[in-house]
Amino acid sequence: MKERSEVVAEWENGWLQVKVPLPYSLKWVNAYLLPEEKGWTLIDPGLHTEQLEVFWIAILSERDIGWEDIQSIVVTHHHPDHYGLAGWFQRKTGASVRMSRVALNNAIRLWGENETFSGELTEAFLGHGLAEELKDDMRDHMGGFRDKVSPQAFDPLIIAPGERIVMGGTEWEIYGGEGHAPGHLIFYDPVGRTLLCGDQVLPDISPNIGWMPGGDPDPLDSFLKGLQALRRLDVRMVYPGHRDPFPQFRQRIEELLEHHERRLKKMLELIGDEERSAFEVCELLFGARLRSNTHNLRFALAETIAHLVRLENRGLLVRSEIAADNTYRTTKRILYRRSNV
Template sequence: MNRWDDIYEVSLPLPFALKAIKSYVIRGSNGFTLIDTGLSYWQAHEAWEKARQEIGFDWTDVEKIVLTHYHPDHYGMAGMLQERCQAPVLMTETDYNQAALFFGRESDQPDRMARFYGEHGLPEEWTKQIPAHLRGFTKWVEPHPEPTFIQAGETIQLGDYSYEILHTPGHADGHVSFYDPARRLLIGGDFLLPKITPNISLWPECDPNPLDSYLTTLDKMKPLAVDRVFPSHGPVFEHYRERIQELMKHHGERLAEMKEWVTRKPLTATEVCFRIFGKNLSVHNLRFALSETLAHLEYLRQNGQIRRERKSGHWIYLT
């Protein structure tokens, strides 16, 4: 376990490709704050218990639980920990509503997602797997928390320091990061990662142009004076502006590549996806790969660089 003054890093295992999420525990005069929670499954429960003992606090010492966004590796254990700690869960209203959209037992979003992918050329052998796959996350996010809503522009006390709440969308519509201007540190969730590219995905009923939102976020955040970033995946890092530049360059190259392909030959999003990521994908990875491909294609289309047409029941992208 790593520690930076009042901030402790807690690595929580995940049962899929990312392998782990980094949560943070912040020590303060009035107790402890938890930033993101991991999935609610036994290995993560054990990791939290081990971390609690190593840091040296009781669950009743937790004064608040704060979430950067609704994705299950961040949100999943929030309800269970709220019951255990009797502490408020703070998150944005946008992401609480999206948690209900994706993981509510009565939601038809899994079926909508399957139809959405089918319209973009995904064969039935894949689309028929989507609803059950998405509903499989339900067990990892229950019970849902009863949240207190926070929003960008406010400040929040994390430990003994005051942080600015910054809206950093793209990866998730309501994603927030927490900035301490006095110490020039950023708790960034999945907004900015040191080694991997945050997934930027297009989903039904969500931001219709998430890549535009993300690139706008990168541009907006670049001037911020940040000496250290605490990310949700990968080690704490200091090359803040350089990493923003790398990600902007990456997306620019990916956009140019896709535009060239659909200029040469009209393609479905699935065909573009398989060119980039290959076909040897699990249903979990395929879902993210295709949604990220769609985010790039829709960015190009909505910025007038390409267009799309309906053909044989599928959307085709072309120039």
């Protein structure tokens, strides 16, 4: 008998939670395999690297799952750690990929051929005060994800909030969840009171809520409103995209709502009576050591901007835009100060 790895956990109804390793502080992403009458539905297969191809081949072999047994691939959102291997699995298995229209558009915009997003993001970050010496790293870092989501899914089947989908012998209601990723999908089974929620609600860690150029103009507002709406669902068990499944759904929503209110308050304090860029606030909050970790810096700065935008839209901060000097590629720099209200 083959030895079974510890990275696979078995849940009710024969679900498999596969902890797909990640080279980031998140440690792993959860892929779920839901048993079908014949074969399996695969949710969020993970990042595309050579090591993870080897990983998956070993996992499927120890479970005696053949490529042809994967009948459907479902992606909660377009982030590389969830969507990256979808196209690879599609080619190996012949299964179709199901995802939202917005997730597909984002995947094409961020990692399609001739993408311009890495440049747009870097320029927007420079406008928000990103130190000049970090701009090349930021652009390269963002552009570097392309390999990890290639090949992309082809001819995906579009699924949307408000629709229903049958997976693992259960009919799921599809909800949308904004703030963490545009077009993020959440699956709710009202009979089993089970939620498959991707990164919308995570235990222990707060999902990254980041502002991006050309994306949601106020992602934190969308996220907080989304949490309020999700709170109404009667949930017995949550199957998240990271960490382990957990039952305390409403309690976790309360904690996340409180976390963001605290952080908003903290940012106001950090700005004090000064006029500061998002990058300055980010370094005050998270520390300058982030300069040596572009991945974490990108999340931290995007998260800081999302909070400053929320404070601005609540009338607590005012932004001013000043023309940048010649050393900057950007035409303007954005600063925030507290409003006098």
